[in-house]
Amino acid sequence: EAGVAQSPRYKIIEKRQSVAFWCNPISGHATLYWYQQILGQGPKLLIQFQNNGVVDDSQLPKDRFSAERLKGVDSTLKIQPAKLEDSAVYLCASRPGLGGQTQYFGPGTRLLVL
Amino acid sequence: GNSVTQMEGPVTLSEEAFLTINCTYTATGYPSLFWYVQYPGEGLQLLLKATKADDKGSNKGFEATYRKETTSFHLEKGSVQVSDSAVYFCALGNRDDKIIFGKGTRLHILP
Numbered sequence: 001e002a003g004v005a006q007s008p009r010y011k012i013i014e015k016r017q018s019v020a021f022w023c024n025p026i027s028g029h030a031t032l033y034w035y036q037q038i039l040g041q042g043p044k045l046l047i048q049f050q051n052n053g054v055v056d057d058s059q060l061p062k063d064r065f066s067a068e069r070l071k072g073v074d075s076t077l078k079i080q081p082a083k084l085e086d087s088a089v090y091l092c093a094s095r096p097g098l099g100g101q102t103q104y105f106g107p108g109t110r111l112l113v114l
Numbered sequence: 115g116n117s118v119t120q121m122e123g124p125v126t127l128s129e130e131a132f133l134t135i136n137c138t139y140t141a142t143g144y145p146s147l148f149w150y151v152q153y154p155g156e157g158l159q160l161l162l163k164a165t166k167a168d169d170k171g172s173n174k175g176f177e178a179t180y181r182k183e184t185t186s187f188h189l190e191k192g193s194v195q196v197s198d199s200a201v202y203f204c205a206l207g208n209r210d211d212k213i214i215f216g217k218g219t220r221l222h223i224l225p
Contacts, residue, residue, distance in 0.1 A: 004157070031211065042118075042203055042215030043158070056212070091157060095211070102148075103213055105157040 002026065004106035006092050012112045018080035021109045025073070025094030031055075033103060034067055034077050035091040043091055049075060082113045116141045120204045120216035127194055128224050135189040135219050137178075137204035145206040147171075147180050147187040148213065152201045161189075161202070196223045 005024040013019050025032050030051050035043035046065065048055040051072035060067065064083070069075040079086055089110050093103040120137040127133060139147065146165045150158040162171030167182035176191045187204060204216040 006157075040217070042205075042217050044215075045212060048212065093158075102160055102163065105150075105159070107155075107157040 004092055004094055004104055006090075006106035006109055008109055009107065010110045010112075012114065013082055014114050015084055016081040018078065019082055019111065020076050020078045021090050021092075021111075023075045023077070023092030023106060025075070025092070026104055029094035029096055029104070030072070031095040032069055032075050033093040033095075034075070035093065037089040037091055037108070039088070046077070079111075082111075084113050087111055087113045116145065116206060116208060116214050118204050118206055118214055118216035120202075120219055122217070123201075123220040124222055125219060126222045126224065129196055130193045131223075133189070133191040133194045133198075133221070135202055135204075135221070137187045137189065137216060139185050139187065139204075139206050141185075141206055141208065143208060145208045147178070148205040148207065149176070149178055149187070149189050150203040150205060150215070152203065152218070154200070158203065194221075194223050196225050199223045 007022050032049045034046045036046050037043040046060045047057040047067045049069040052069050067077045089108040091108045092106045095103045117140045148163045149161040151161045152158050162173040164171040164180035167180055170179045178187050178189045201218045201220045203218045205213050207213045
């Protein structure tokens with residue numbers, strides 16, 4: 001079974017530029033999460049989708065971050081404009097919709113904002 | 115609110131040494147508890163989990179027991195290998211399907 005796919009793996013941009021990350025969850029997984037992991041810290045939830053609807057985006061800085069999950073499968077996370085403090089690894093995770101709490105993580109996208 | 119506290123690293127051990135990484139939690143209700151591992155350049159992988167008090171999760175020689183009385187979920191391994199070098203995250207999951215992670219403990223195993 002294929003795992004969670006993310007791209008790109010690495011991205012370097014200058015502050016005030018925009019950037020987008022893509023995630024393809026495990027086939028059939030209804031729930032999708034985006035996390036931000038700053039160096040030396042644990043992952044912090046940004047947004048949770050159930051199919052193509054948002055369940056929780058309370059920690060998403062909505063003035064600059066946006067996310068969508070069209071057709072309830074792939075998802076994109078966008079930052080516009082980026083700030084220096086957005087430098088982090090952005091992790092995507094998915095989970096089957098019914099039962100269980102185990103989340104399956106992708107390899108992450110490492111973002112460096114200069 | 116819910117939170118997880120784990121011992122700070124880095125932890126450096128020699129190969130075949132005994133490993134303990136402490137983890138305590140604060141939660142309402144009866145959370146599930148997890149240990150995730152992150153190898154260099156990779157995403158997080160579930161190492162083991164326990165869903166109720168006194169459950170023991172185990173995988174790849176690692177073990178952790180869900181202790182409700184001490185609100186702890188310490189990770190142990192009897193004999194570590196160089197390949198165990200990674201960052202280990204203790205985490206809890208509640209009924210709202212969210213997982214809260216600790217800050218992570220970096221483990222270095224010397225040959």
